[in-house]
Amino acid sequence: MAEKILQIKGISKEFSKVRVLNNIKVDIEKGEIFGIIGENGAGKSTLIKIISGLYVPTEGEIYFEDKRITEFKPQTARELGISLIPQEFNLINELSVFENIFLGKEYQKIILLDKKRMIKKSEELLAMLHTQIQPTDKIQDLSVAKKQMIEIAKALAYESKLLIMDEPTTVLTGSEIELLFKLMNRLKEKGVTIIYISHKLKEVREICDRVMVLRDGQQIEIEDTKRMDEHKMATSMVGRELSQIFPKKNQPEVETVLRVENLSVKGVLEDISFDLKKGEILGFAGLVGAGRTEVAETLMGIRKKTSGKVFIKEEEITIKNPTDAVKHSIAYLSEDRQGTGIITTFDIIGNITLSSIDNYCKLLINHKKEREQAKHYVDSFNIRAASLKTRLEFFSGGNQQKVSLAKSLDTKPDIFIVDEPTRGIDVNAKREIYRFLTDLASKGISCIFISSELEEILGMCTRVVVMREGKITGILSEKELSEKEIMLYATGLKGVA
Amino acid sequence: MKISKVFKGFSMEKWGPLLALAILFVISAFASPYFLKTRNLLNILRQVSYTGIIGLGMTFVIITGGIDLSVGSMTALVGGIGILVLNAMGGGPWAILVAVIAAIALGAGFGAANGIIITKGKVAPFIVTLGTMAIFRSLTLYISGAGEFRSQSNLFPEVGMGYFLGLPNPVWIFIGLAVLFWIILNHTKYGRYMCAIGSNERVAKYSAIKIDKIRFFAYVIVGITVAVTAVLLSSRLNSISSSNAGQNYELDAIAAVIIGGTAMSGGSGSIFGTVIGAIILGIVNNMLNMLGVSPYLQGTVKGLVIIGAVLIQRKNNK
Amino acid sequence: MKISKVFKGFSMEKWGPLLALAILFVISAFASPYFLKTRNLLNILRQVSYTGIIGLGMTFVIITGGIDLSVGSMTALVGGIGILVLNAMGGGPWAILVAVIAAIALGAGFGAANGIIITKGKVAPFIVTLGTMAIFRSLTLYISGAGEFRSQSNLFPEVGMGYFLGLPNPVWIFIGLAVLFWIILNHTKYGRYMCAIGSNERVAKYSAIKIDKIRFFAYVIVGITVAVTAVLLSSRLNSISSSNAGQNYELDAIAAVIIGGTAMSGGSGSIFGTVIGAIILGIVNNMLNMLGVSPYLQGTVKGLVIIGAVLIQRKNNK
Amino acid sequence: SAEKLRIGVSIPSADHGWTGGIVWWAQEAIKDWNEKDPDVEFFLVTANGPAKQVGDVEDLMVKGIDALVILAHDSAPLTPIVEQVYNEGVLVVSVDRGLTKPVEDIYVAGDNPGLGRVSAEWMANELNGKGKIVVLEGIPCVINSERVDAFNEVMTKYPGIEILDSQPAYWSTQRGLEIMENYLQKYDEIDAVWAQDDDVLKGVLQAYKESGRNDIKFFLGGAGSKEMIKKVMDNDPLVKADVTYPPSMIATGISMAVMSLRGEALNGFYQHQIPSKIILAAELILPENAEEYYFPESIF
Numbered sequence A: 001m002a003e004k005i006l007q008i009k010g011i012s013k014e015f016s017k018v019r020v021l022n023n024i025k026v027d028i029e030k031g032e033i034f035g036i037i038g039e040n041g042a043g044k045s046t047l048i049k050i051i052s053g054l055y056v057p058t059e060g061e062i063y064f065e066d067k068r069i070t071e072f073k074p075q076t077a078r079e080l081g082i083s084l085i086p087q088e089f090n091l092i093n094e095l096s097v098f099e100n101i102f103l104g105k106e107y108q109k110i111i112l113l114d115k116k117r118m119i120k121k122s123e124e125l126l127a128m129l130h131t132q133i134q135p136t137d138k139i140q141d142l143s144v145a146k147k148q149m150i151e152i153a154k155a156l157a158y159e160s161k162l163l164i165m166d167e168p169t170t171v172l173t174g175s176e177i178e179l180l181f182k183l184m185n186r187l188k189e190k191g192v193t194i195i196y197i198s199h200k201l202k203e204v205r206e207i208c209d210r211v212m213v214l215r216d217g218q219q220i221e222i223e224d225t226k227r228m229d230e231h232k233m234a235t236s237m238v239g240r241e242l243s244q245i246f247p248k249k250n251q252p253e254v255e256t257v258l259r260v261e262n263l264s265v266k267g268v269l270e271d272i273s274f275d276l277k278k279g280e281i282l283g284f285a286g287l288v289g290a291g292r293t294e295v296a297e298t299l300m301g302i303r304k305k306t307s308g309k310v311f312i313k314e315e316e317i318t319i320k321n322p323t324d325a326v327k328h329s330i331a332y333l334s335e336d337r338q339g340t341g342i343i344t345t346f347d348i349i350g351n352i353t354l355s356s357i358d359n360y361c362k363l364l365i366n367h368k369k370e371r372e373q374a375k376h377y378v379d380s381f382n383i384r385a386a387s388l389k390t391r392l393e394f395f396s397g398g399n400q401q402k403v404s405l406a407k408s409l410d411t412k413p414d415i416f417i418v419d420e421p422t423r424g425i426d427v428n429a430k431r432e433i434y435r436f437l438t439d440l441a442s443k444g445i446s447c448i449f450i451s452s453e454l455e456e457i458l459g460m461c462t463r464v465v466v467m468r469e470g471k472i473t474g475i476l477s478e479k480e481l482s483e484k485e486i487m488l489y490a491t492g493l494k495g496v497a
Numbered sequence B, C: 001m002k003i004s005k006v007f008k009g010f011s012m013e014k015w016g017p018l019l020a021l022a023i024l025f026v027i028s029a030f031a032s033p034y035f036l037k038t039r040n041l042l043n044i045l046r047q048v049s050y051t052g053i054i055g056l057g058m059t060f061v062i063i064t065g066g067i068d069l070s071v072g073s074m075t076a077l078v079g080g081i082g083i084l085v086l087n088a089m090g091g092g093p094w095a096i097l098v099a100v101i102a103a104i105a106l107g108a109g110f111g112a113a114n115g116i117i118i119t120k121g122k123v124a125p126f127i128v129t130l131g132t133m134a135i136f137r138s139l140t141l142y143i144s145g146a147g148e149f150r151s152q153s154n155l156f157p158e159v160g161m162g163y164f165l166g167l168p169n170p171v172w173i174f175i176g177l178a179v180l181f182w183i184i185l186n187h188t189k190y191g192r193y194m195c196a197i198g199s200n201e202r203v204a205k206y207s208a209i210k211i212d213k214i215r216f217f218a219y220v221i222v223g224i225t226v227a228v229t230a231v232l233l234s235s236r237l238n239s240i241s242s243s244n245a246g247q248n249y250e251l252d253a254i255a256a257v258i259i260g261g262t263a264m265s266g267g268s269g270s271i272f273g274t275v276i277g278a279i280i281l282g283i284v285n286n287m288l289n290m291l292g293v294s295p296y297l298q299g300t301v302k303g304l305v306i307i308g309a310v311l312i313q314r315k316n317n318k
Numbered sequence D: 001s002a003e004k005l006r007i008g009v010s011i012p013s014a015d016h017g018w019t020g021g022i023v024w025w026a027q028e029a030i031k032d033w034n035e036k037d038p039d040v041e042f043f044l045v046t047a048n049g050p051a052k053q054v055g056d057v058e059d060l061m062v063k064g065i066d067a068l069v070i071l072a073h074d075s076a077p078l079t080p081i082v083e084q085v086y087n088e089g090v091l092v093v094s095v096d097r098g099l100t101k102p103v104e105d106i107y108v109a110g111d112n113p114g115l116g117r118v119s120a121e122w123m124a125n126e127l128n129g130k131g132k133i134v135v136l137e138g139i140p141c142v143i144n145s146e147r148v149d150a151f152n153e154v155m156t157k158y159p160g161i162e163i164l165d166s167q168p169a170y171w172s173t174q175r176g177l178e179i180m181e182n183y184l185q186k187y188d189e190i191d192a193v194w195a196q197d198d199d200v201l202k203g204v205l206q207a208y209k210e211s212g213r214n215d216i217k218f219f220l221g222g223a224g225s226k227e228m229i230k231k232v233m234d235n236d237p238l239v240k241a242d243v244t245y246p247p248s249m250i251a252t253g254i255s256m257a258v259m260s261l262r263g264e265a266l267n268g269f270y271q272h273q274i275p276s277k278i279i280l281a282a283e284l285i286l287p288e289n290a291e292e293y294y295f296p297e298s299i300f
């Protein structure tokens, strides 16, 4: 029986009388990797925020190394040696990479900052994570994937006894994830304890020793992962049997709705050419930094293209800004929900109708119509929220993602570009979203499906564009589709790189 | 911390200003026998209308995350030129109409100037309007040779002095505009967009909102409110003094907005609150006179009340 | 847009203010034969030291996303009380020392008062310091009966009038503080934390930074810079006029900061820029007199230059 | 009690030395009268601008007053409201800044053009009709224009005198200092300086002292602050004279209001009423008569 590093004794949490965690009891052993799974809004993040001193529990006690935590402050948690990779990015755009990595724990010479040492240490960390980020880069200019790696580096930057990771792999591709797991195992050997939250049950099973299942703030079970498989986890999370997760693919029509010719963005994209059929779900696969997001952003007019042509229904169009894109009924679900997707200080209604407000007002806004539409989305994606008037900052990550999806959908697009659409979404909701997108497709709406989860690419797409370093290395038809094949193109072992 | 505050104190955000007003009102009623006299209350309302109206426009600007320091000197300039037009046209009813239209056009124009530099030039609103504050004032001085603009119309004063159904005209206009602005903010897409831009510009941009356009119009609108005030003021005084008409209006207007519970950081705001805020400031000035507070200490009292009025709203959140 | 700006225009953000200064300098040199006289340049430097020093503190406050409007009246109050202390102690060298220490303590104290209300009371800095601006001024008037604080020391003026190695003392102090503040901002935890808080409070909190403490000290620091200015100013004139000492210092200080390229929204800033900004303002004032611009139009020119100075920096980003 | 006399006093708030003096003198007068006569009650209000002052007067009317003593921020803007007051039968004493309509019972004023004229004449004499002058103006506004215009008009009679420059110093010591510093750079020879205001003169003298120059023959301020009057008294070589523009005029105005309500006459006057216009001469203070103008306890 190994020693217990963390004892959670009957923890409960209420937000304005709403109970989101109820009487959680668990002891976490030193040096184990402890998984927490549960549907969106189950209370996972809340629990670990309490552990890391960001929230104060309504009831219950927490013991760290047999000492009772008396005051819940980030400072005390840090002094105890608890470090957190939060679900949402926590990086200062104005500061550089190394400044972020060491924020709050700077090295000093007497009273002055020891930048040399911090930069050097950052280089080591980033090298360890196999990223080609420079310590002096500005956060602002980095892609989400890179930001995620920096978050990881940040957590590793100083010796912590308990490392908490809240969905660290949502935007990472296979290779980075493998890397991360290697790291985690190495830390484990060093005796570091890790709490790992994820909706990717396969990973949970692979990396965790034990897993705790939460449902609506209730602790359902704690099991040894050896005795769990993904199906069992899913059922226990949702509380009922889940049928086949991917729906039957919809066969696209012959008509081409979107054609892109030699699209280039200096330094980011080069000669991107592909076409999109009516009712097709066209996958975009690639490693981190492949430039898929940039393709989307360029199509939306967020990035200025340096050359290339875009045709809709065979006629050339120019898109200078998102407004133009929406006019041509193209919608984009951003991969960075809090950065560019939703307004966290708005409620559901305000967010969902933000890009589509014209459909709700002549001169004045028709609030009733808005509310009904919002209700409709809340039901169809079962978005968990105290009320329609609750601000999004109080939503769980996954529920925010659902709202973000609803928002871009509400512009009633013909061409729908989704970037990591199921980022941080639980299995059950994923099923819903997959079905939803397939329905759209069968209704003749075309979809560009950017994802880092090969599984869902394979499960959803009839054709897949594979990118590498800003170039398209191959476009795989349904027959050629396989995990192995995609990886060959993505890593440049196959196709013109 | 913040989160839970916003969460618990939500209704407070809405009713805080009203509470502050209520408290101040009760205190005043007891402190001075003159306070509750209708004439006094009417005076207060009229006195607050001028900066209050500007405050309405300022609320929009602040919601978009901006600020306008030039409103004070703009009032002087617009009012001054308005009077010149009035006199040139001979001071009759038509002259007044033309002058008013001219003033509003001017106000919108000056606002547009601010807006253009801010949005196209990408210069901080604070600095742009700090600059135009100096510019507008100096143009006023230049045109009038540091003197006064005097209207020769003896009809004009009626506009600003007159009563309608027992309320002074400026008060009616204040109320009317408040309602209009409330509708714009809460029931039109323009209002929605202003909030979106104020709370997260990037998201707004990704959501296909024409950021520059929205922000630009916020400054045009505040310019128009300035024009309205300028007309009311100049007709009330039947003149505009180039050197100190409208001085410190920017501060009063902004104070009203913030006392009204609108966040300096933008993203959300309340027209209703701004009206309350303006009235609070008016009552303070009124009481300082009614209670005959020492001229030297008036500033202290006023400062304390302003801070207190906002503090109440916060504290009760806990 | 934003991205690409940061991307391309990076060096511009750094050198923009210097460019603006250079341009202005060259123009001035040609426009007026007196401009390049050493004496004139020294005058300019000394004239800008007063608001420049406050600008250094203001830079910190603005970086944390705040603002301090009370610096002007605080200058008068601190300076006034300083002189009272000086006289009470008899005006000798020791008296001066005590007075200076007292002034600095006062400045820090008043700054702390602002800081407490802002951080603990969670009231917008704008409104808090708007309030204290009124309070400090009125206390100054009260203490002096709207008159003047006159020092009886004939040693005291030396402090502010004296030269050292050919530079006026205030200039030395300005330079010294600038270097100190530059180090604090760029090479200490504290500076780093101010930026973090200014650009994203939530993140700062997650990173276990004591937000309130950091912001609180920013206001204490600006209070201290105010005290330094107050001492230099009162010793220069050997007196402080309660009614208009330090008037509009807040605007000059803030203008210097923003012309210097610090973002109003906080999160990052440049001390070097603030120094440049202050000097730009100084040169403008100087040239307005040297060229004998019509008193009425001086405001226009000044406004245009302020906006222009910032505009140059933006435009060149494209 | 009911038959108590109620007198409202509306003045600008202290935003520079002279208005500071006004506020001080108003309070002095009120103190005196309260001691002299328990049956008068005063309400003092101060405004930072014309619009606020209109509001102040409205407030006073709500309180109900028998007399209004007002030093208007600006003439035209205050005229309409004062007219209302006047028409309601309240005794109106307007001090210093005339109204654009004859709506006052008594007018007590300093002589702005006079100040400019007296200053100009004295300076011209001192310079024997020839020399170079620099001028520091006040805040650009009506009063300032009146003074400067009168000054310049007189100077036109002296072709030998050249006005090199004329810049606004905003009646502020520090601005005076800075402007003078610049003048000293700009002009290698200056014979005399007209600062128009003693606050400004203070800064001007400082700048001159620091410049180490000795070409300037003399300086003239204005308004008669005790500091400058002292210099004149002590035969300061640089400050040989001063011209009054006494803030105490507000006190006079207040007394006139009370006396006129009480139906008292000015002693020495055979008329029964208080004169309807009292223009206080802009008096020239010279070493020989300086004592009479020196009030050490005054704040101005």
Ligand SMILES: Nc1ncnc2c1ncn2[C@@H]1O[C@H](COP(=O)(O)OP(=O)(O)OP(=O)(O)O)[C@@H](O)[C@H]1O
Pocket: A015, A020, A038, A039, A040, A041, A042, A043, A044, A045, A046, A047, A087, A384, A385, A386, A393, A394, A395, A396, A397, A398, A399, A424, B003, B007
């Ligand atoms: N600050 C808050 N104020 C009010 N309610 C909150 C707050 N934070 C979370 N909640 C609510 O608590 C519940 C649990 O949220 P939590 O973030 O823990 O879910 P989660 O398990 O992390 O879900 P996800 O997998 O989507 O991240 C949600 O219903 C959410 O709406």
Ligand SMILES: Nc1ncnc2c1ncn2[C@@H]1O[C@H](COP(=O)(O)OP(=O)(O)OP(=O)(O)O)[C@@H](O)[C@H]1O
Pocket: A140, A141, A142, A143, A144, A145, A146, A171, A268, A286, A287, A288, A289, A290, A291, A292, A293, A294, A335, A452, C003
């Ligand atoms: N805002 C930006 N400015 C400049 N370069 C950028 C920016 N965002 C991303 N890049 C670069 O463009 C390349 C592709 O970015 P990104 O990683 O988003 O591609 P991606 O295929 O979307 O990766 P992901 O798998 O995270 O979606 C990377 O080299 C990244 O550094």
Ligand SMILES: [Mg+2]
Pocket: A044, A045, A046, A087, A166, A396, A397, A398
């Ligand atoms: Mg979560």
Ligand SMILES: [Mg+2]
Pocket: A143, A144, A292, A293, A294, A335, A419
């Ligand atoms: Mg991406």
